[in-house]
Amino acid sequence: MAQRRVRGFGVIAVAVLVTLAGPAIVSSSTAGAAPPLPQVDEFYQPPAGFEAAAPGAILRSRPIELVAPFPAQAWQLLYRTTDVFEQPDVTVTTVFLPHNVRPDRPLVSLQMFEDASGPQCVPSYGLQAGAQSSLETTGQLKDLQTMLQNGWVVSVPDFGGRSGHFPVAQEPGFMALDGIRAATRFAPLGLGAENRVGLYGYSGGGFATGWTVELQPSYAPELNLTGAAYGGPGADINAALFTTNGGPFSAIVGSGLSSYYATYPEVKASMLPHLTAEGAAVMDQIQTQCLSTTLAQQFFGDWKRYFDIPLDQVLALPPLAEVINKARLGTRAPSAPLYVFQAVQDEVIPVGSTDRMVEELCARGARVTYIREEMAEHMSTIFSASPGAFSWLGERVNSDAPVPAGCSTTTVQSQFLTPK
Structure with a gap:
């Protein structure tokens, strides 16, 4: 009975998305003032000779007006990065400086699930006021709000690049890591190589976060990555x-x-x-x-x-x-500690694939706190797991608190009933 109720919630949640999928979502404050789509916006186009720039080098920047009244300033950064074929490319990250920024300025990279290739689906477009945004972007604004309320500087990379690659190997990690590099080099944010860095993502964003944390030791070892929290990652x-x-x-x-x-x-x-x-x-x-x-x-x-x-x-x-x-997660040992969460009844990401990923990571020496939730499915986990995930991530980016060695797996009935 409990399993049927959990799966029924998923069907209802998708039905709501289907019902809403027809009309575009437009910021009510600037209706009729939609920014140009990425495919016709010159800001997104690489300048001549960009290939010679270092990964993470900022090629363009501009302030933006946000789709919602967040307590923060925001900019877009076009930066040099690496694509799925390990060739030079460019993409955009949206960076946020909260009004209540912590003195030590931790930076968190939020990988929003996009799970699509349409150029209008990238977070950088959907986060702009007046944009005809996808439901995927607007559905993740609560996570962004939580991060800003915590006083964290935030980077939201377009980790699928200009071509909307999904779900490919390596590229999401390259692009998220270079987005972090770009953020640390953007003077208005006041960051440097010493600032603590955290990662967060769910579903397709969890897949990208997994690649980011697994590639960081080899691709961007200079970053002070202190923790990654991600769930339903699509390991297989x-x-x-x-x-x-x-x-x-x-x-x-x-x-x-x-x-x-x-x-x-x-x-x-x-x-x-x-x-x-x-x-x-x-x-x-x-x-x-x-x-x-x-x-x-x-x-x-x-x-x-x-x-x-x-x-x-x-x-x-x-x-x-x-x-x-090649896109399978769990094949590289991250140096940063991990917090992984997964619904046992997930009808999108089989729990067994995440179980195996965690086992493989632990066998490679990773430090993993793994939370499995029995009375949850793919959509409800977005809400039930976030308090615990953000609490754990806060301990990693707000201080130098030690992380327990080794791995632990805990199965709970519901994180709504056992909040962190």
């Missing part, structure tokens, strides 16, 4: 695609497959012969839209209708299977 993309197909979150299948299809020529070449004409058109269409729109279109959809072979055979196509395997 193959398992997530199987789990969501045919259910309320079946849009995840389309977002993932269409991104791989557009990102890797060899994947497209292997998939195209098995796609129906409608399937090929859908792959191209999804590249232009946000997750909430795809949720509305693919609610309880079964993706086998777009292929001439079963979905398990599609996912087993060698080029696709290879890139999915």
Whole structure:
């Protein structure tokens, strides 16, 4: 009975998103004053010769008016970074300086789940006043508000880059880490290499946070990364695609497959012969839209209708299977301590995949506090787990409090009933 209630909550939550997916969300204070879309906004375009700049170098900056009345100043930074093919690229982060900033100025990088490739879906666009924002961005403003209320400087990177790659290996980590570098170099924030840095993300943002913390020792060892809190991270993309197909979150299948299809020529070449004409058109269409729109279109959809072979055979196509395997989390040992949270009844991210990720990280010497929540699913965990996660993260970025060695796993009935 409890499991049915938990899963029923997920269906209701997605139904609400589907209902709201039609109209655009526009800041009421500046209705009719929408900023230009990223694909036509010159700010997002790389300047000539950017490749020669160091990763994290700021190429452009501008102040912005925010979509909500946050107690903070905000800017966008265009910076040099590295893409999925380890080539120079650019992306944008939105940085926030709270009015009540702590004297020691900890910096937290918030990876917002985007889970889509449409250029209008990036957080940097949705955080601007008047933007026709995606529900994914506006649905995560509470986490941003909490961070600012704590007096933390915040960086919100567009970790999917200009091409909206999702969910690929390495690139989310490269782009988030270079966003942190850019923030530490942006004079108005008053930061330096010595400032404590934390990471936070959930779902697709948890996937990006996982890559960020795992790559930091090799890609950005100079950063003073003191802790990462992330949940429902999609450690095994193959398992997530199987789990969501045919259910309320079946849009995840389309977002993932269409991104791989557009990102890797060899994947497209292997998939195209098995796609129906409608399937090929859908792959191209999804590249232009946000997750909430795809949720509305693919609610309880079964993706086998777009292929001439079963979905398990599609996912087993060698080029696709290879890139999915490369995206698996838990293969590198982070140096910073971790707080991982996961719903046992999660209908998007199978709990077993997160269990295995934690086991692998612990075997590599990571320090992990792992919280499993029995009476929760994917959507409710956003709210139930955040108090405990932010409490733990505050201990890491607000002080030099020691972290217990080793790993611990705790299964609770509900974090609503056992707040931290």
